Amino acid sequence: METFPVIDLEKLNGEGRGEVMELIKDACENWGFFELVNHGISHDFMDSVEKLTKEHYRKCMEQRFKEMVESKGLEAVQSEINDLDWESTFFLRHLPVSNISEIPDLDEVYRKAMKEFAFQLEKLAEQLLDLLCENLGLEKGYLKKAFYGSKGPTFGTKVSNYPPCPKPDLIKGLRAHTDAGGIILLFQDDKVSGLQLLKDGKWIDVPPMRHSIVINIGDQLEVITNGKYKSVMHRVVVQPDGNRMSIASFYNPGSDAVIYPAPLLIEKEAEKGQVYPKFVFEDYMNLYAGLKFQAKEPRFEAMKAMESTINLGPIPTV
16 A cells, blocks of 8 residues: 655755655645645644644534534434535635634634634745646746736635544545645644545545644646646545544635646647636636535536636736
């Protein structure tokens, strides 16, 4: 069995750089996922974010979740449930405009910590996009520019808890899907596992590792790389004991960003041609909202059909 790619970012600064870049390339081309260690975010700070997130769940969300389970009779289900996820979540928006001050129930310490955490993840996302540019042979900053739109990228965080589930064989924590956006940075529980990705027809566990950040490729990077990097189906399976924490931050294109395969990559693989359509990110998201838990290929086809009916201007530059 191949081992899940774990990449030590600290080695970028020494003679191991070539090897690290090769590992990132292989992970992007063959896995769609990888795990980062020594990524520059302090371990103490991550411990603090985890502690505050778990406290917030216990204080503000646990009771609500129990009431939802009770009202839907989920503890007594006898057959598989395909239209519901066993998760308790809230969302934070950071860019282009933050809504963190408007989220109820967040105490000041937690609010401040999440703001700082998002700032550090944003920097890490941009560093990673430049590493991908380097591997793809694109000019530095190309992917950031492609995501920019008129107001910069969209960046937000989904904070989830997956409480213990009495029927883990019948209810998914989060149903299988690919992520619609750009690059996803996940800080996951290192004690309670559950995240799995689909590789070569098999579900593989993404190993919980202390202080790591899990990275995965979204649909937009698949389009921009003309399929060289692919977004991958993944899901969360729930456990009968242990509450799993997950903080997923999505660095996505701006809503009006025009997304299309990088011309240089099409040139490099001329015989393959342009496989993916050109579209406005917001249009893709509107479609995705209703089709999240279905295969991505029909979404790309629908965008291709739309492409001929709308006039898309040039890519905005920063």
